[in-house]
Amino acid sequence: xxxxxxxxxxxxxxxxxxxxxxxxxxxxxxxxxxxxxxxxxxxxxxxxxxxxxxxxxxxxxxxxxxxxxxxxxxxxxxxxxxxxxxxxxxxxxxxxxxxxxxxxxxxxxxxxxxxxxxxxxxxxxxxxxxxxxxxxxxxxxxxxxxxxxxxxxxxxxxxxxxxxxxxxxxxxxxxxxxxxxxxxxxxxxxxxxxxxxxxxxxxxxxxxxxxxxxxxxxxxxxxxxxxxxxxxxxxxxxxxxxxxxxxxxxxxxxxxxxxxxxxxxxxxxxxxxxxxxxxxxxxxxxxxxxxxxxxxxxxxxxxxxxxxxxxxxxxxxxxxxxxxxxxxxxxxxxxxxxxx
Amino acid sequence: xxxxxxxxxxxxxxxxxxxxxxxxxxxxxxxxxxxxxxxxxxxxxxxxxxxxxxxxxxxxxxxxxxxxxxxxxxxxxxxxxxxxxxxxxxxxxxxxxxxxxxxxxxxxxxxxxxxxxxxxxxxxxxxxxxxxxxxxxxxxxxxxxxxxxxxxxxxxxxxxxxxxxxxxxxxxxxxxxxxxxxxxxxxxxxxxxxxxxxxxxxxxxxxxxxxxxxxxxxxxxxxxxxxxxxxxxxxxxxxxxxxxxxxxxxxxxxxxxxxxxxxxxxxxxxxxxxxxxxxxxxxxxxxxxxxxxxxxxxxxxxxxxxxxxxxxxxxxxxxxxxxxxxxxxxxxxxxxxxxxxxxxxxxxxxxxxxxxxxxxxxxxxxxxxxxxxxxxxxxxxxxxxxxxxxxxxxxxxxxxxxxxxxxxxxxxxxxxxxxxxxxxxxxxxxxxxxxxxxxxxxxxxxxxxxxxxxxxxxxxxxxxxxxxxxxxxxxxxxxxxxxxxxxxxxxxxxxxxxxxxxxxxxxxxxxxxxxxxxxxxxxxxxxxxxxxxxxxxxxxxxxxxxxxxxxxxxxxxxxxxxxxxxxxxxxxxxxxxxxxxxxxxxxxxxxxxxxxxxxxxxxxxxxxxxxxxxxxxxxxxxxxxxxxxxxxxxxxx
Numbered sequence: 001x002x003x004x005x006x007x008x009x010x011x012x013x014x015x016x017x018x019x020x021x022x023x024x025x026x027x028x029x030x031x032x033x034x035x036x037x038x039x040x041x042x043x044x045x046x047x048x049x050x051x052x053x054x055x056x057x058x059x060x061x062x063x064x065x066x067x068x069x070x071x072x073x074x075x076x077x078x079x080x081x082x083x084x085x086x087x088x089x090x091x092x093x094x095x096x097x098x099x100x101x102x103x104x105x106x107x108x109x110x111x112x113x114x115x116x117x118x119x120x121x122x123x124x125x126x127x128x129x130x131x132x133x134x135x136x137x138x139x140x141x142x143x144x145x146x147x148x149x150x151x152x153x154x155x156x157x158x159x160x161x162x163x164x165x166x167x168x169x170x171x172x173x174x175x176x177x178x179x180x181x182x183x184x185x186x187x188x189x190x191x192x193x194x195x196x197x198x199x200x201x202x203x204x205x206x207x208x209x210x211x212x213x214x215x216x217x218x219x220x221x222x223x224x225x226x227x228x229x230x231x232x233x234x235x236x237x238x239x240x241x242x243x244x245x246x247x248x249x250x251x252x253x254x255x256x257x258x259x260x261x262x263x264x265x266x267x268x269x270x271x272x273x274x275x276x277x278x279x280x281x282x283x284x285x286x287x288x289x290x291x292x293x294x295x296x297x298x299x300x301x302x303x304x305x306x307x308x309x310x311x312x313x314x315x316x317x318x319x320x321x322x323x324x325x326x327x328x329x330x331x332x333x334x335x336x337x338x339x340x
Numbered sequence: 341x342x343x344x345x346x347x348x349x350x351x352x353x354x355x356x357x358x359x360x361x362x363x364x365x366x367x368x369x370x371x372x373x374x375x376x377x378x379x380x381x382x383x384x385x386x387x388x389x390x391x392x393x394x395x396x397x398x399x400x401x402x403x404x405x406x407x408x409x410x411x412x413x414x415x416x417x418x419x420x421x422x423x424x425x426x427x428x429x430x431x432x433x434x435x436x437x438x439x440x441x442x443x444x445x446x447x448x449x450x451x452x453x454x455x456x457x458x459x460x461x462x463x464x465x466x467x468x469x470x471x472x473x474x475x476x477x478x479x480x481x482x483x484x485x486x487x488x489x490x491x492x493x494x495x496x497x498x499x500x501x502x503x504x505x506x507x508x509x510x511x512x513x514x515x516x517x518x519x520x521x522x523x524x525x526x527x528x529x530x531x532x533x534x535x536x537x538x539x540x541x542x543x544x545x546x547x548x549x550x551x552x553x554x555x556x557x558x559x560x561x562x563x564x565x566x567x568x569x570x571x572x573x574x575x576x577x578x579x580x581x582x583x584x585x586x587x588x589x590x591x592x593x594x595x596x597x598x599x600x601x602x603x604x605x606x607x608x609x610x611x612x613x614x615x616x617x618x619x620x621x622x623x624x625x626x627x628x629x630x631x632x633x634x635x636x637x638x639x640x641x642x643x644x645x646x647x648x649x650x651x652x653x654x655x656x657x658x659x660x661x662x663x664x665x666x667x668x669x670x671x672x673x674x675x676x677x678x679x680x681x682x683x684x685x686x687x688x689x690x691x692x693x694x695x696x697x698x699x700x701x702x703x704x705x706x707x708x709x710x711x712x713x714x715x716x717x718x719x720x721x722x723x724x725x726x727x728x729x730x731x732x733x734x735x736x737x738x739x740x741x742x743x744x745x746x747x748x749x750x751x752x753x754x755x756x757x758x759x760x761x762x763x764x765x766x767x768x769x770x771x772x773x774x775x776x777x778x779x780x781x782x783x784x785x786x787x788x789x790x791x792x793x794x795x796x797x798x799x800x801x802x803x804x805x806x807x808x809x810x811x812x813x814x815x816x817x818x819x820x821x822x823x824x825x826x827x828x829x830x831x832x833x834x835x836x837x838x839x840x841x842x843x844x845x846x847x848x849x850x851x852x853x854x855x856x857x858x859x860x861x862x863x864x865x866x867x868x869x870x871x872x873x874x875x876x877x878x879x880x881x882x883x884x885x886x887x888x889x890x891x892x893x894x895x896x897x898x899x900x901x902x903x904x905x906x907x908x909x910x911x912x913x914x915x916x917x918x919x920x921x922x923x924x925x926x927x928x929x930x931x932x933x934x935x936x937x938x939x940x941x942x943x944x945x946x947x948x949x950x951x952x953x954x955x956x957x958x959x960x961x962x963x964x965x966x967x968x969x970x971x972x973x974x975x976x977x
Contacts, residue, residue, distance in 0.1 A: 121463035155479065162595055179479040189488035206573045208592045247394070281571045284578040310699060 009136070023063040043210045044077035045244045050089055051080075052102045052229060055273035057289035058198065059102070060266050061124070061297065067269050076245035087150025090118070097238055104128075104228040105307075105315050106164065107157030113330055118232045120335045122249035123307035124256075125229040125296040129197040130161055132217040133204065140191070143217050146171050152178040152190035155167075160192050160323070182207070195304055198292025202285055210264060224326070226315045228296075238336060246337075253305045260294050263287065308337045350670075351663035355656050362655065368650040373644060377637045377867065382611070385633045386598055389626045392547050396624045397617055399537045400551070403441050403493070403529065404619035410442060410510050411492075412434060413525040418449060418515060418525060430456070435465050436460055442531040444503045446472070448483065449515055449523035457523075459503040466616070469718040471971070472502045482512040483528050490514055490521065494620030496553050497531045497568060498737040502861070507531040507568070509620070535560035538624065543747050547626040552614075554621045556588040563606055579703075581606035587612060591623035601627070649672050669693045673705055685713040733768045740769055740799055743806050744938075746775060747941070752778055756849050760940035761785070761967040762948055766912070771798025772909045775806055779813050782850050785822075788861065788907040788967050789842035792883070805830070809844075817856040818892040819844045827859075827892070830885030839883040843907060852899040852971055858974070859884050862913060863925065865932065867943070869902035873932050904938035904970040911964030927954065940968035963973035 013143060018166040022047045065071055071078045081098055089101040090111050100121070103111075108118050132211070134140050140149075146166075155177035166173060176190050182203050185193035192338060196200045197218070205211065219226075238245055259266040267286045274281035298304055309331050319325035331338040374536065400845060417423065417431050432445050447456035457472040477483050486493040492513035499507050510530040514521045538551045538560035551560035556571040566575075572588030572698075575581065581603035594616040601607040608628050614625040679687030689706045694701050706713055744763050745751060753757045761774045771791035778787050789805055792797040808829055816822045823844055830840060836902050843864060845856030858864065860883035864876040880893035899905075908928070915923040931950045943964045951964065 025519065116691065177479060179476075181481050181484075183481045183555070184485055187485050187489060187493070187958070189485050206571045206577070207557075207587050208571075208573055278568050282574040284574045288577075 004326075007177055011177040017295065022217075024090055026153075028186075044075045044141075045247075046073055046077045046079060047071075047242070047248055048079050048081050048097070049084050050101055050246070052089065052100050052104075054279055055270060057286045058229075058266065058293060059269045060259040060270055060290050061256030062102075063269055063273055064259045064262075065251045068255065068258055070251040070254045071248070074143045074251045076244060076247055076251060078248070078251075080192050090157075090293075093118070093232065093234060096234075099233060099246075101232050102161065102229055103190055103232060105159055105226060105230055105311070106160040106228075106319060108230065108232050109312075109319055109329070109334070110157070110160060110323070110325060111329060112334070113233050113260070117235045119235045119238045120307050121231045121233055121238060121337065122305045123230040123311070123335075124225050124228055124252065124254065124305065125293075126299050126308075126311075127149065127220050127296050128161055128224070128226055128298055129199075129292060130219040130224075131195045131197050131229075132162065132192050132219070133195050133201065134192045134215045135209075136213055136215045140215055142215070143169065143171065143222070145215075146173055146192055146217075148170060148172065149173070149191035150174045150176050150189075152176050152184050152193040152215050152274075154178060154194060159194065160218060161224065161226055161228070162316045164226075164322040165219050168224070168318065169222075169290060195293075197328045198289045198296070203294075206285060224318075225311070227311050228308070235238075242336075249305055256272070256293075256297050256304070259290065260298060263290055266290060300320070307338060311339060312338075321325040349663075350667045351660045354663050355661045358659055359652060359656060359746065362652065366652075370644055370648070374641055376638065377497060377640055377820075378634065382633065385628060386611065386613060389547055389598075389611070389628060390615075392626045393613050393615045393624050396538055396551075396626075397615060397845060400534060400622075400624065401619050404532070404535070404617065405908075406439075407442060407511055407527050408492075408619060410439060411513060411525060414527070415446070415513055415515060417467040418447065419517075422704055424791050429460075429469075433469075436462060437465070437467060438694070440528055441529060441533065443444055443506065443508055444500065444528040445531070446482075446503070446526040446528070447523075448472070448526065450931070451523045453522075455523075459900060463504075470502070475703055482510045482674065483524055486512045486514050486523060492621075493975065494554075497556060497559055500528065503528070509534065511620075526696040531559065550627065552588070552623045552625060553589045554592055556592050559622070566606060572673070575605050575607070579603050579608075581605045581607075581637050581734045581813075587614065587625075590614065590729050591625065592621075594621055594623070595661075600630075602929070613896050632940075666695060666698065669695075669698045669702065673702060676705070676709075680709055681710065684708060685716065692860060701875045730768070735800055736796070737765070737768045740803065742764075743803060744774055751776060752784075754778070754849065756972050757784060757847070757969060758940050758966065759969040760944045762944050762965065764948070764964040766911075766961045766963050767795060769795065771795075771802050771964035772911065772963040773802045773806055774907065774967040775809065776969070777810060777813060779817065779846065782848055784847045784849055785809075785813055785815060785819075785844065786847075786905075786907070786967065786969060787842060787844040788909065789840050790840045790861065790909040790963075790965070791840045801840060803831070805840060805842070817846070818894065819846050819855055820880065820892045822883075823857050823859055823892050824890065826885040827890045828888055830889075831888035839885040841883045842884050843901060845905070847899065847971065852901075852919075854897045854899050855894055855903070856883070856897070857894040859890075859892060860907060862910060864904040865928075866897070866899070867904040867906060867932060867935070867938050868900070869938065871933070871937070873906075873929070873933070875929070899971040901972040902938060902970065904940065904943060905967060906932075906947075907967040907969075908944065908947075909963065911962040912951055912966065914962060915951045915955045915956045915964075917954050917958040920958075921959075923951060923954050938970050940970055944968045 010300050051062060056062065065073065066078060083092065089098065089103055093101045094096040094116055102124070111118050132146070138239050139145060151173040153162055173192065178184055182193060182200055186207060195204070231252070233245055267283060267290060271281045271283065272287050311335060312331050316329065371717035414435060416433060418428050422938045432447060435788065436442055436445055444459055445747065446457050446459045447454065451457060451596050453926040457477060458469055459472060460469045462468065462901050481498065482495045492511060495510040495512060497507050497509050499505065508530055510526045510528045512524050515523045515525055516818040534551065538549050548562055550558060553559045553571060556573050556904045557568065558570050558572070559568065572591065572863045573954065574582050575586035576588065581601065583599060583601045584605055584607060585597050587601065591614050591835050596615040599612050601610050601612060609631065610626045610627040610629050610647060611633060612625050614623055616623045676687040688708060689702055691699065691702050691706060693702065744761060747760050749758060751757060763770065763772060765772060771793055773789040774787065776786035787809060789802070791801040805826060809827055812825050813822060816825065819832065823842060843856060843861040845854050847854050859881045860879055866874045876895070881890050884890070913922065913924055913928060931947055935946055946965045947966060948964065
């Protein structure tokens with residue numbers, strides 16, 4: 001086992017050097033759209049990718065990279081795949097119908113079992129935006145008041161962080177699995193609901209709830225410093241196409257930088273994508289979301305795209321302690337880029 | 341004469357005054373109209389909006405209520421354990437086919453015992469039924485919320501992908517068996533149907549209707565870009581318009597009322613009336629842009645403004661015409677006055693006019709014209725008379741001038757004497773007199789007299805004195821005798837009781853003895869060859885013509901060769917300078933001291949010149965008479 005790992009690590013190292021060499025020419029102007037006819041999407045390396053969710057500003061970097069041709073510039077032909085209802089992205093990745101997926105860190109670590117492996121090729125979101133929200137009342141004033149209450153919690157893998165957080169804080173709640181709707185909470189059918197600050201929380205404000213009437217528990221601020229969305233591939237894919245993985249990350253990050261410096265244009269592009277997908281869109285919400293994503297994706301320019309060792313260790317430890325995760329995977333194995 | 345620029349015509353003044361006043365009234369009137377009409381129109385339009393909202397609510401709530409009733413009826417049937425599943429489904433099928441408002445029905449009974457929900461709907465009036473696959477439905481609002489709260493629930497709009505795939509709203513109610521929820525029954529209404537009910541044109545010609553769900557989402561609105569994309573709160577945020585947020589809060593709280601929305605949102609500058617729908621706590625609103633709301637007010641104001649302008653013009657024209665009719669006779673009067681001023685006293689004055697004031701003015705003017713005419717006539721006669729009198733006076737003056745001797749070097753051919761006289765009347769004729777003549781071959785008589793007063797009477801008296809002296813002189817050799825006779829005559833015939841001062845002297849040429857009498861006259865001076873002079877101030881009686889029995893004396897003086905006798909009247913001594921000071925005897929004597937050697941002509945002219953010089957600038961004027969006689973001038977030898 002050990003020689004195999006060494007060979008793998010050496011191989012990755014060599015590949016990284018090659019990739020670095022090949023990327024040298026891009027530098028700071030890498031965000032500019034190339035007009036070089038030799039670099040075209042059609043002739044590029046095909047990548048089948050699926051965002052975590054429907055089009056919205058949460059994936060603005062990806063849509064702007066597509067829109068501005070950054071992927072093409074890096075020699076990729078990115079094909080957006082539509083996820084079938086009731087299908088987990090991880091399953092599609094593992095079955096080989098997707099090359100790159102965008103899922104949460106905890107979900108990705110948890111997916112690593114005896115049989116399956118996922119490799120992080122870039123950590124997009126540097127902090128989670130998870131909130132637990134309740135309507136304020138005399139009996140609902142702090143986190144401790146959550147004890148025994150009904151919690152509307154997503155039935156997707158995004159709920160892991162909430163469950164782990166509650167266990168860590170030793171709070172027992174009645175979990176009511178929900179989809180994306182906040183109506184259960186608005187109707188009072190649940191006392192507490194999980195929400196992303198950049199998304200569901202703003203939906204609540206747009207449904208007439210007032211910030212001052214809400215008890216908001218921010219998991220990150222409560223010490224649960226686990227990043228969420230990142231880009232994942234199968235180890236085999238990474239081993240075969242490390243340059244393309246790097247290129248995809250770079251193109252996506254360029255897309256985000258462009259989005260943050262051109263918010264109006266970005267919101268236009270995102271809304272156009274939403275209309276194309278026939279889903280509801282309003283500008284105020286997408287602007288709010290883009291602004292929220294900036295805090296998650298780019299706390300500082302130096303941190304963009306990197307899975308920090310301490311974040312990984314913290315996530316792994318949380319899963320091991322609170323969710324009985326049995327494995328002890330190394331940082332380098334999970335995030336080969338971190339081996340440099 | 342240049343006309344003052346501030347002088348404006350009567351028409352201009354009337355028009356500017358009246359129109360300014362009217363303008364103020366019109367502006368006030370328009371403002372008051374705008375304020376009052378705005379309020380009235382706002383009330384009317386808000387009332388219309390309320391009716392429109394009621395109409396919409398009546399339609400929508402009617403459908404919702406009907407669907408609720410149908411659902412409740414269906415629930416009763418499904419709860420009837422006597423009926424088989426096939427019979428229950430048949431009933432639901434009939435209900436669906438008979439009620440086109442019901443888009444689809446979902447029966448999710450006994451789902452917790454493994455039964456899959458069934459969706460029933462129609463396609464072109466054909467009944468369709470399909471089982472719902474999977475368990476995702478359990479996390480949809482229509483299932484999860486009424487199941488959780490145990491009560492019927494109207495959902496927000498959603499797309500039923502397991503049914504016809506259209507956007508619907510659903511009335512979903514729990515099914516119970518022995519107190520336990522066994523499943524749910526769902527009745528769907530197509531959202532498009534509600535949208536049409538909301539936005540279809542109304543009997544009310546204004547207003548935009550919209551439908552807001554219980555989360556503030558715009559469910560129906562003529563602007564399809566807003567529908568299902570925006571909530572009132574998202575618009576409030578996007579357009580930074582807090583009033584939209586207030587509207588959203590009020591609508592989802594189930595309140596009714598009006599609100600004015602400003603800003604730049606799709607509801608900008610609009611009034612909105614809103615009222616909630618009882619069945620599902622949604623809310624219907626009607627918005628009307630304020631400009632539309634005020635259209636009629638603006639139309640009224642436009643009409644009012646146009647009417648005002650028309651009235652302005654008509655009043656202006658009327659005033660102008662009236663002012664012209666007033667100023668025309670005034671102008672004629674002015675022309676007549678100019679004519680009269682130029683001497684045309686027969687200029688016609690228009691006496692008829694519509695205006696009483698103008699007629700009165702014209703009558704006054706006519707009366708003045710007549711008075712002026714009479715006055716001028718009298719003046720003409722008087723002037724003619726005066727001219728005639730003046731002609732007489734000039735003639736009398738000529739006669740008087742001829743009565744005094746003409747100045748020749750040797751008067752009456754007498755070689756022993758030289759004489760020079762000056763008579764300068766204050767007017768055309770005077771009351772002063774000087775004269776000289778020979779009584780016989782050796783006796784030369786001279787006289788100077790001053791009749792009290794001036795003018796015709798004085799001149800007549802003077803003429804009488806002159807004529808009388810000439811006629812009686814040959815009979816008397818003594819000065820006092822002559823004067824006594826003269827006094828008697830004057831006393832008897834002096835009608836005006838004028839008295840006369842006179843100094844009369846008789847020189848015996850052979851001896852040079854001067855015998856003279858001074859009757860109230862000024863002193864006599866005799867200038868000597870050495871330029872000294874003698875003053876003889878003693879009078880021998882009072883003035884003549886007052887007392888008939890007057891006693892008159894006389895004196896004699898021996899004249900020496902070259903002696904110059906200077907006689908004068910009070911015109912000399914009472915000459916007045918600019919400071920109203922008389923020349924007096926003292927002044928005359930000062931003149932004497934500056935005179936050259938005796939020579940009657942030079943002496944008389946020098947005295948007269950210096951008296952004139954003294955009196956320069958003074959308005960006082962009296963007759964001036966001077967007579968200077970010298971005796972046996974050395975030059976003669």
